[in-house]
Amino acid sequence: xxxxxxxxxxxxxxxxxxxxxxxxxxxxxxxxxxxxxxxxxxxxxxxxxxxxxxxxxxxxxxxxxxxxxxxxxxxxxxxxxxxxxxxxxxxxxxxxxxxxxxxxxxxxxxxxxxxxxxxxxxxxxxxxxxxxxxxxxxxxxxxxxxxxxxxxxxxxxxxxxxxxxxxxxxxxxxxxxxxxx
Amino acid sequence: xxxxxxxxxxxxxxxxxxxxxxxxxxxxxxxxxxxxxxxxxxxxxxxxxxxxxxxxxxxxxxxxxxxxxxxxxxxxxxxxxxxxxxxxxxxxxxxxxxxxxxxxxxxxxxxxxxxxxxxxxxxxxxxxxxxxxxxxxxxxxxxxxxxxxxxxxxxxxxxxxxxxxxxxxxxxxxxxxxxxxxxxxxxxx
Numbered sequence: 001x002x003x004x005x006x007x008x009x010x011x012x013x014x015x016x017x018x019x020x021x022x023x024x025x026x027x028x029x030x031x032x033x034x035x036x037x038x039x040x041x042x043x044x045x046x047x048x049x050x051x052x053x054x055x056x057x058x059x060x061x062x063x064x065x066x067x068x069x070x071x072x073x074x075x076x077x078x079x080x081x082x083x084x085x086x087x088x089x090x091x092x093x094x095x096x097x098x099x100x101x102x103x104x105x106x107x108x109x110x111x112x113x114x115x116x117x118x119x120x121x122x123x124x125x126x127x128x129x130x131x132x133x134x135x136x137x138x139x140x141x142x143x144x145x146x147x148x149x150x151x152x153x154x155x156x157x158x159x160x161x162x163x164x165x166x167x168x169x170x171x172x173x174x175x176x177x178x179x180x181x
Numbered sequence: 182x183x184x185x186x187x188x189x190x191x192x193x194x195x196x197x198x199x200x201x202x203x204x205x206x207x208x209x210x211x212x213x214x215x216x217x218x219x220x221x222x223x224x225x226x227x228x229x230x231x232x233x234x235x236x237x238x239x240x241x242x243x244x245x246x247x248x249x250x251x252x253x254x255x256x257x258x259x260x261x262x263x264x265x266x267x268x269x270x271x272x273x274x275x276x277x278x279x280x281x282x283x284x285x286x287x288x289x290x291x292x293x294x295x296x297x298x299x300x301x302x303x304x305x306x307x308x309x310x311x312x313x314x315x316x317x318x319x320x321x322x323x324x325x326x327x328x329x330x331x332x333x334x335x336x337x338x339x340x341x342x343x344x345x346x347x348x349x350x351x352x353x354x355x356x357x358x359x360x361x362x363x364x365x366x367x368x369x370x
Contacts, residue, residue, distance in 0.1 A: 025208050033203040047204060054211045055218060120194050139195040170191050 021061055025054060028071055031140065032078045038136035039082035041121055049085050053078040072151045079133055123173040131166035138163055 032053050036046035057074055064070065124132055137148045145163070149156040 022208075025211060029207050029211075030203050033207065034199050034201065037201050038199055043201065043204075046201075047207060047210075050203070051207070051211050051214050055214045058211075058215050059218075116194060117198050120191070120198060124195075135195070136199065139192065139199050142196075167191065174191060 017062065021058055024057075024070055028074055029054070031071065032074055034140045035075055035078045035136065036082040038140070039079065039086060045085060045089075046082070049081045050078055053081055069153075072153055075137070075151045083129075119174060120170075123170050126173070127166055127169060131162050131169070134159055134162040135166045135170070 029050065032050040033046055036049040036053075037043070040046045040049065053074060056077060057070070061070075064073065124135060127135065133152065134148060137143055137151060138145075143151070145156050145159050148163075149159045152159070
């Protein structure tokens with residue numbers, strides 16, 4: 001499944017182009033959505049950002065030389081758009097003077113689970129951006145180090161180190177949670 | 182061991198938190214969005230239009246500046262290379278010979294017979310070579326010279342008699358020696 005991109009032929013125009021883009025849309029929409037959700041934690045916002053990323057991808061698809069790197073490109077684009085959205089949401093909230101926690105779209109079964117999620121995300125939000133992205137990508141669809149390394153175009157050793165640091169930080173911050181569970 | 186347990190708890194919680202699925206109409210919305218968004222031309226398309234427009238504007242500005250720029254008068258030519266423009270205004274019925282030379286290397290004021298020729302050549306030259314005031318001044322000077330009768334001055338008799346000038350006697354100059362002051366040089370007073 002990871003090698004899907006290599007099997008796709010490179011087409012530049014017409015129906016073939018549309019078909020290829022459709023295929024990429026079908027295969028990568030969940031990835032883009034989850035990356036956006038990892039930043040925004042809001043279903044509608046995450047979908048909106050993922051759609052925006054695909055729209056941009058469509059516009060640039062013809063000029064994308066190395067289409068094998070489409071997924072990596074899409075991930076980075078979605079992440080960047082999601083970060084921008086968070087910032088603009090914050091600005092809007094400050095502007096409207098109505099600072100409220102975003103509603104949790106997940107209908108979690110109990111209060112304890114909701115609380116655990118809230119703490120987990122708060123701890124992740126405190127991580128530096130590079131560590132946060134690695135953490136989210138590694139948690140999505142069970143990506144291994146190699147896949148994360150490919151998606152971010154960063155050496156595998158760097159990914160390992162970032163992931164190790166991120167998990168250690170999270171573990172320290174969420175010690176109460178892990179010891180209780 | 183506890184560390185590993187803690188990590189797996191975090192991983193599990195994270196995976197659970199991110200286990201959200203995209204809505205079924207996601208792809209349809211993307212297509213809708215692509216169709217709705219206007220196709221933006223690549224940036225170099227803008228340049229294709231901008232470059233000729235900028236060039237045309239620059240040409241217009243340059244032309245405007247050239248038209249607005251005041252006509253600077255030509256620097257007066259060197260005196261040696263100009264002809265006396267006043268010559269063409271001289272009356273043609275002058276019978277007195279004109280002065281032989283105005284200045285060294287300068288164009289001559291021709292005799293009356295050739296005034297017309299000078300005037301013709303003057304036309305071919307730049308319009309104003311000599312200021313009007315100067316021309317007027319020369320004209321008045323020449324006219325006054327013609328009006329004034331010649332003054333006859335008698336020469337000394339000796340020159341008239343044999344045409345030579347005799348030796349002029351000059352008294353010799355006597356130089357008296359300077360007498361030093363009393364007490365001698367260098368003596369303290």
